[in-house]
Amino acid sequence: MSGTNGKACVPGGGACGLSLCGGVPTVVRLVLGGLFVLAGYMKLTNGDFSYASVKAFDLGLSEPLLQVLARVVPWAELLSGLLLVLGLWARGAAVLIMAMMGAFIVGIASVMLRGLDVKCGCFGALKLFCGDEPMGWCHLIRNSVMAAAGLLIVLAGPGIMAVDNRLRCCATKAD
Amino acid sequence: MNTVTRAILQGATIGVLALVVGTLHAFVRPVNTWDSQKPALPAPVPIPVANGGGQPTQVQPATTAVTPATATTPPVAPHDERMVTLARFKELLAGPLPLQVVDAREPAEFAQGRIGGALNLPPGEFYGKIPDAVLQRLSRDLPIVVYCGGGNCDASKMVAMRLKDLGFSQTYVYDDGFTGWTQAGEAVEK
Structure with missing residues (x-):
């Protein structure tokens, strides 16, 4: 298996030489992963918050689809968050988070354009970062920052203390 | 396979896994919402006003x-x-x-x-x-x-x-x- 693209087995596993091999991606990965674990857990343990969050976008979805989305979104957040924290498939988890953030940004922009007064159930009952404000610029900026954090992980790799590094090094030794 | 392509494939795999788990979860244990609850009351009765x-x-x-x-x-x-x-x-x-x-x-x-x-x-x-x-x-x-x-x-x-x-x-x-x-x-x- 040639999983290293010919590169040396370095801790960051990515764009080294830009001071991104170690601390920065690691901290970003752990913080972003932790936030998504929290978001997913809060939604899964308070299913009606999750349901209300999805429904609040008022996208004209049927009840069964709302029910499925209210379960799928928290699981996607929980899985991607856990994988980020572990540093396993970290780039893949970051890609999924970027995709989710992109979808949420479009949804929030749609809510703003339609003038809907919608409260964010992003972290369940917790009001992180944007307080009790209706969905608006604060949520757009927050999601954009998280998408940018995901992009950093995709480009720079998971940093240190990541399972991906261990697997890559094992693969290198096996080669 | 380059890094970005592999990351996209990994992300898609995680997404599919979440889709499967979430869908199963929704069918096994639907979200209990006000809208999905059946009315708990009998037929309307006169209200003392x-x-x-x-x-x-x-x-x-x-x-x-x-x-x-x-x-x-x-x-x-x-x-x-x-x-x-x-x-x-x-x-x-x-x-x-x-x-x-x-x-x-x-x-x-x-x-x-x-x-x-x-x-x-x-x-x-x-x-x-x-x-x-x-x-x-x-x-x-x-x-x-x-x-x-x-x-x-x-x-x-x-x-x-x-x-x-x-x-x-x-x-x-x-x-x-x-x-x-x-x-x-x-x-x-x-």
Whole structure:
């Protein structure tokens, strides 16, 4: 298996030489992963918050689809968050988070354009970062920052203390 | 395969896994929401209303004492199952039975103005515990009407569902919410 693209087995596993091999991606990965674990857990343990969050976008979805989305979104957040924290498939988890953030940004922009007064159930009952404000610029900026954090992980790799590094090094030794 | 392509494939795999797990979860254990609950009430019954449903006399505070003999009569007959209109809400407020009014908006909104006698109980209060306000100030023997901002807000339904889960079977939602109340020119308590 040639999983290293010919590169040396370095801790960051990515764009080294830009001071991104170690601390920065690691901290970003752990913080972003932790936030998504929290978001997913809060939604899964308070299913009606999750349901209300999805429904609040008022996208004209049927009840069964709302029910499925209210379960799928928290699981996607929980899985991607856990994988980020572990540093396993970290780039893949970051890609999924970027995709989710992109979808949420479009949804929030749609809510703003339609003038809907919608409260964010992003972290369940917790009001992180944007307080009790209706969905608006604060949520757009927050999601954009998280998408940018995901992009950093995709480009720079998971940093240190990541399972991906261990697997890559094992693969290198096996080669 | 380059790094980005591999990351996209990994992300898609995680997404598919979440889709499968989430879909199974939704089928095995659907989200219990106000909208998905079946109506718990029997067919509508006449409501005892004082003075033929005229102007409201006085809003009863949420702490009003319970009279078991009168509380056994189903006091609310929502025309559409568990929702009450402004007219019905006013009838209930003016009726002979104490009505418990719950404001499901956030405290900051509640502080700016509310329906008289309302108890503030936002959905977040229910996370991880039963709110003290529920244990100490609400009676299971009296009807409860919950409202939020009106329009697209779901807070009233979420609170009503939690209250019903806790045994407050006579819980109803005033769907027009505080916006509908103020637009109708009704009195606001500050």
